[in-house]
Amino acid sequence: MADHGDRVDVEQHRADVAELLAPLADRPQEVVPLHQDVLGRVLARDVTAPGALPRFRNSQMDGFAVRAADVAPAAPGVPVTLPVAGDVAAAPGEPAPLEPGTAVRIMTGAPLPAGADAVVPVEDTDHLTFNGSADTSGGGTVAVVRPRTAGEYVREPGSDVAAGDVVLRAGTVLAPHHVAAAAACGITRLPVLVPVSVAVVSTGSELVPPDGEPGPGQVWDANGPALEAAVRAAGGRVGLRVSVPDDPEVVRVALERAAALCDLVLTTGGVSQGAYEVVKDALPEVTFRSVAMQPGGPQGLGQVGGRPVLAFPGNPVSAQVSFVVFLRDLLRRAGGLPPVDRVTAVLDGAVASPPGRRQLLRGRWVRDDAVAGTPRVAVVGGPGSHLVASMAAADVLIDVPAATTTLEPGAEVAVWPL
Numbered sequence: 001m002a003d004h005g006d007r008v009d010v011e012q013h014r015a016d017v018a019e020l021l022a023p024l025a026d027r028p029q030e031v032v033p034l035h036q037d038v039l040g041r042v043l044a045r046d047v048t049a050p051g052a053l054p055r056f057r058n059s060q061m062d063g064f065a066v067r068a069a070d071v072a073p074a075a076p077g078v079p080v081t082l083p084v085a086g087d088v089a090a091a092p093g094e095p096a097p098l099e100p101g102t103a104v105r106i107m108t109g110a111p112l113p114a115g116a117d118a119v120v121p122v123e124d125t126d127h128l129t130f131n132g133s134a135d136t137s138g139g140g141t142v143a144v145v146r147p148r149t150a151g152e153y154v155r156e157p158g159s160d161v162a163a164g165d166v167v168l169r170a171g172t173v174l175a176p177h178h179v180a181a182a183a184a185c186g187i188t189r190l191p192v193l194v195p196v197s198v199a200v201v202s203t204g205s206e207l208v209p210p211d212g213e214p215g216p217g218q219v220w221d222a223n224g225p226a227l228e229a230a231v232r233a234a235g236g237r238v239g240l241r242v243s244v245p246d247d248p249e250v251v252r253v254a255l256e257r258a259a260a261l262c263d264l265v266l267t268t269g270g271v272s273q274g275a276y277e278v279v280k281d282a283l284p285e286v287t288f289r290s291v292a293m294q295p296g297g298p299q300g301l302g303q304v305g306g307r308p309v310l311a312f313p314g315n316p317v318s319a320q321v322s323f324v325v326f327l328r329d330l331l332r333r334a335g336g337l338p339p340v341d342r343v344t345a346v347l348d349g350a351v352a353s354p355p356g357r358r359q360l361l362r363g364r365w366v367r368d369d370a371v372a373g374t375p376r377v378a379v380v381g382g383p384g385s386h387l388v389a390s391m392a393a394a395d396v397l398i399d400v401p402a403a404t405t406t407l408e409p410g411a412e413v414a415v416w417p418l
């Protein structure tokens, strides 16, 4: 691993965080009602169909249920004419059996009468359409102009899924089409993984809550809402979100409470070289180190109250970048979600970078539909760790290796999608 003096290599810190958080991957399960927020949840085990789908033989078309043998001689100009014995709609109940040599009107999804083995679409008869003809009494005739083979336009029971077959696989990230399949099978509850529960603790006496009014020297708490959103976007759940002043005793109490409530404690602020580094002061058992990256240099990791704790720097861009680089994929994997792959891109301009620290510059995709191939990316905003609006304009973090001091336009870089 590269030598960064006293600074810890980014990959080393990533590995240490991964080791600390490894137990989080052992997720418990819970059962949630289908209609209650299952979207985006991860299925904990295979779900099998309690019965076959379709549940019963039914028609695929609006038309006439027949015996295929009865219409076998039909041809254009030589129709087979059958008496119409009745009408079957997609409605509760079981239709009467079909007598040989007769037809019944049948609607899409309606149960096929016993004895019928094919459906002739209404367009292939002299009726052309049933629109405007709600006659359910039967009577009259139908002239069929094309032959049918047995099974045509018939939906067989179990042709979608058989009873006992897997209908949804463990690990599926639930989307509307999975809800449809479960509902069609009569499944009302699904077993899902319990998301990692995270406590988000912002520190700083200067912070006011999002709905507060900042006075002199005060700022709105950006990290609390940002990390809450980041945790949720990565499939986690925020069990507690608090903002605490720069008082180590108050911070300690808050962190112990956070540890009692959640699987993982995240803090921001109070980890650098200032006079009031409350997280450092409140957590003597935690390792604080300087990681060779910018933003996100000062980092802490360890345990509080038997729970893992990660201490991120307070600068809002640093806190967000720390989440992306050190936590996002671990949280996603623990909750059963796929990681967000890094992408190779081509730089749309030159970049200068100070040596010794891996830079994570904010970048934006350069859309140029005329040019196929590797996507292009341009730096947006400056490198300052307080530039939240510039970060909001970014699509990606551009990863500039620690040893690199200049990159020419056209250079290939790795980027982290935001």
Ligand SMILES: Nc1nc2c(c(=O)[nH]1)N[C@H]1C(S)=C(S)[C@@H](COP(=O)(O)OP(=O)(O)OC[C@H]3O[C@@H](n4cnc5c(N)ncnc54)[C@H](O)[C@@H]3O)O[C@H]1N2
Binding pocket: 202, 203, 204, 206, 207, 219, 220, 221, 222, 223, 224, 268, 269, 270, 271, 272, 273, 274, 277, 295, 296, 297, 298, 312, 313, 314, 315, 316, 318, 385
């Ligand atoms: N002498 C040194 N000073 C600093 C160093 C250093 O190595 N030597 N490191 C710098 C770097 S890099 C960073 S990053 C910051 C990290 O500082 P802290 O983690 O101790 O954070 P604070 O001092 O509490 O706050 C820094 C900055 O961020 C604002 N902040 C904090 N929390 C929030 C929040 N929840 N929402 C919005 N803004 C927040 C805070 O007001 C400060 O402006 O230290 C550098 N200094």
Ligand code: MOO
Binding pocket: 293, 294, 295, 296, 297, 298, 313, 315, 318, 385
């Ligand atoms: O490393 Mo700090 O996180 O530059 O702003």
